[in-house]
Amino acid sequence: MTSTEYDFVDITGVASSVAEAVRTRHSVRDFESKPVDEKILTELFSQALRAPSWKNSQPWKIHVVSGERKNRMARLLTERAKQAEPSPDTIWPSGFPSDAKRRMFDLGMKIYGVAGIERKDKEARDGFMLRNFEFFGAPTAVFITTEFELNFYIALDIGCLLNTVMLLARSYGLGSVPQAALSAFPETVRAELGLSESEKVVCGLSLGYPKADSDLNLFHTPREPVSDLVRFY
């Protein structure tokens, strides 16, 4: 498969096994406004806390924000993003190898393509980027913070947690998108959630029911073949 070929997968169903959740999960960037029942959220996050971590240190706090508070955070984060450059608590990666740059470029082209945005139209691209801060219309926003000293293994632990949340979401017919963007303005997040300076915002996630008819939700990003990335001995 070349990096520009995409599968189309309906993300609106309910996954009935882990394998199906892994196979069908992809990032959702267009959500229904329908709220997620509190009982479902509680169940999902209680199960997600089974995620593994370094010596079971469980370095995370999960902040699940819905309703008026979520709307307010969307407004504040969007305003902030229009005025200021990101100043995350974590260091965002840079200096990618050329293969990765190609995959990232392809992703951008695909997203802008389905969103009907011309590559040269910077204003429209910036506008789409801002939808990160509106949680792509999702009824629930999730922020993952840690009070642990930030390092590589804390990030791995939080990655395990995030993927557990995203796969579990599929078993409730929910979609999600992990978002580094939601760590761009940690001061705003701390102020709104009443967190102390010691709570570092590592990543965010939008969660909700995917819009069934949205092209943004249909495409399944490609993966390199096993022969390139996995070696058996």
Ligand SMILES: Cc1cc2nc3c(=O)[nH]c(=O)nc-3n(C[C@H](O)[C@H](O)[C@H](O)COP(=O)(O)O)c2cc1C
């Ligand atoms: C740590 C992390 C941060 C991400 N940040 C963003 C983000 O800020 N905005 C966004 O739209 N997607 C974000 N993504 C989603 C990726 O673009 C997506 O996972 C990747 O392209 C693979 O596509 P898939 O999730 O549809 O399989 C992030 C993914 C990860 C794992």
